[in-house]
Amino acid sequence: MERNMPNNQKLVSLLCSLWILIVFGTENGTSQNFPTDDQTIKMIWEEGMEEGSRAYDLAQVLMDSIGPRLTGTPGYRRAAEWLESVYTEWDVDVRRHEYGTWRGWERGITHVDLLEPRIRTLNATMMAWSPGSGGVVEAEVLPLPTLRNQADLEAWLPEVNGKVVAISFPEPTCRAPESWEEHATAASYERLLQEKETAEGTWTRSLLVAAGMERGSARGAEAVVARRLEEAGAVAVFRSLWSDGWGADKIFDASTERIATVQLSCEDYGLVTRLALNDQSPTVRIDAQAEFTGSVPAFNVVATMTGSELPDEYVLLGAHLDSWDGASGATDNGTGTIMMLEAARILKTAYPNPRRTIVIGHWDAEERGLIGSNNFQADHPEVMQGLQSAFNQDNGTWRVDYIRMMGFTDAGSHFARWFSAIPPEITQYIELDIPGLxxxxxxxxxxxxxVPAPSFRFQSNYPDYRQYTWHTGIDTFDKIVFDDLRNNATLAAMVAYMASEDPERVSRQTVTLPTVPLPGPMRVSRRTQNSPSIGQWPQCRPATRSFPG
Incomplete structure (x- = not known):
């Protein structure tokens, strides 16, 4: 229910914010600066921040040995089985929440060579859920031409038969923007940007013509065009999506059903496409292997520590287990998975009999639209009814530094109480946005x-994550900052403990939302690139129970 925030609650929120800044705003170099004599907090610190930590060992197995965890693949199943074995070893109840089915798929090798006009092995990988190449294929690469109308398209389509077609815009530079800004002249960089804008606009208009679309995004048009090329006899499709960072390319999913869709790095896609645009007849050899394995179960992995006094009230720690499979899914969201897994281990050791029930949710199919967590919400109304608070983490590049109260009017006072027991070595870096939107x-x-239910996001630095590891081919174990991962797991365990012990429920009373966008930069945009809700509280989605389409 939405209500205006009373003036006294505004004052409480403001005082909480100021109090936290005063108490925790000064850095302290010691590792034993406990604000209270709470022995559980001290034990959580010892388990999470000192020699008891298992964050490194757990992360190494998940990211290196198991690897990426695309929904419906053996990688996701292996990760789930590993989680189940770990929780069982720790004597924590763990079960699968099966919510539907998914399209099974198994990735094999991808190997692509440039054969003409020179030999080079290309940096390439199949996109998720792509068909294989059906053996080794050798073919010339054609670029998407400039298309003004459907007549141009119909005249060109017969040429793609037996060819590989490059349909993404070729970046004029794969040098990171910060390098241009630091080293290039202003005139040089401005000219580059203007030339890119013109060329990309022409390319996107051709994509829209080829897709039969009046308007839309280039990525959406590429998905349609790839299917049209498949029907016209192309033997494979090349795509590329640069992440505006050195060596970083975003790798998503294919739309083709019979031919391979292959992602090339920014550099190699540019090479092949320039050769084709300059009539130098690039020829490639592709060996891309994949297998569709039929319908497979879709499920979350959910661990539970039953409450000793209030078993029907819940504290929920969550992070999605699935990932894209262009790399290892380390910071999206392997670190979130390890953060909550390690928090569960710490709690089992330091707080084995929680007052409220603590649930740890490892969600499936977040990358396909929050499907796993949404189904858990739909299938477990008792948890939603009794939810004290939910805490989610989904970008683990750095330590948690921002928590938004999401418009719940008294959430700030609860966080103030919880943080009052947590060492400033953790809290001093965290901005609480009270009451937030x-x-x-x-x-x-x-x-x-x-629902609405009190649900909060442990947020880490976003721009760096977005540029280099979010959905990219370099989201790997070596990007993890383990001091920060240990910090985050310890934070999650301490907050879960404090929320479980809190004598009061977190109220579901919410602020009245603005009806028009507020002036000035919104902190939620700076931190997460997600806009705040305007005029209407976020609406729950219908539960998706199977592979879309």
């Missing part, structure tokens, strides 16, 4: 926020 999108916290 709910986000309009983002991660799995939205599946519970829409």
């Amino acid at each position: 709910p986000e309009s999108g983002g991660s799995d916290h939205m599946s519970f926020l829409c």
Whole structure:
């Protein structure tokens, strides 16, 4: 229910914010600066921040040995089985929440060579859920031409038969923007940007013509065009999506059903496409292997520590287990998975009999639209009814530094009490946005926020993550900052403990949302690139039970 925030609550929120800044705003170099004599907090610190930590060992197995965890693949199944074995070893109840089915798919090798006009092995990988190449294929590469209308398209389509077609815009530079800004002259960089804008606009208009679309995004048009090329006899499709960072390319999913869709790095896609645009007849050899394995179960992995006094009230720690499979899914969201897994281990050791029930949710199919967590919400109304608070983490590049109260009017006072027991070595880096506004999108916290139930996001630095590891081919183990991962797991365990012990429930009373966008930069945009909700509280989505389409 939405209400205006009373003036006294505004004052309480303001005082809480100021109090936290005063108490925790000064850095302290010691590792034993406990604000209270709470022995559980001290034990959590010892388990999480000192020699008891298992964050490194757990992360190494998940990211290196198991690897990426695309929904419906053996990688996701292996990760789930590993989680189940770990929780069982720790004597924590763990079960699968099966919510539907998914399209099974198994990735094999991808190997692509440039054969003409010179030999080079290309940096390439099949996109998720792509068909294989059906053996080794050798073919010339054609670029998408300039298309003004459907007549141009119909005249060109017969040429793609037996060819590989490059349909993404070729970046004029794969040098990171910050390098241009630091080293290039202003005139040089401005000329580059203007030339890119003109060329990309022409390319996107051709894509829209080829897709039969009046308007839309280039990525959406590429998905349609790839299917049209498949029907016209192309033997494979090349795509590329640069992440505006050195060596970083975003790798998503294919739309083709019979031919391979292959992602090339920014550099190699540019090479092949320039050769084709300059009539130098690039020829490639592709060996891309994949297998569709039929319908497979879709499920979350859910661990539970039953409450000793209030078993029907819940504290929910969550992070999505699935990932894209262009790399290892380390910071999206392997670190979130390890953060909550390690928090569970710490709690089992330091707080084995929680007052409220603590649930740890490892969600499936977040990358396909929060599907796993949304189904858990739909299938477990008792948890939603009794939810004290949910805490989600979904970008683990750095330590948690921002928590938004999501428009719940008294959440700030609860966080103030919880943080009053947590060492400033953790809290001094965290900005609490009180009372904040709910986000309009983002991660799995939205599946519970829409109820509405108090659901919060542990947020780390976003721009660096977005540029280099979010959905890219370099989201690997070596990007993890383990001091920060240990910090985050310890934070999650301490907050879960404090929320479980809190004598009061977190109220579901919310602020009245603005009806028009507020002036000035919104902190939610700076932190997460997700806009705040305007005029209407976030709405819950219908539960998706199977592979879309």
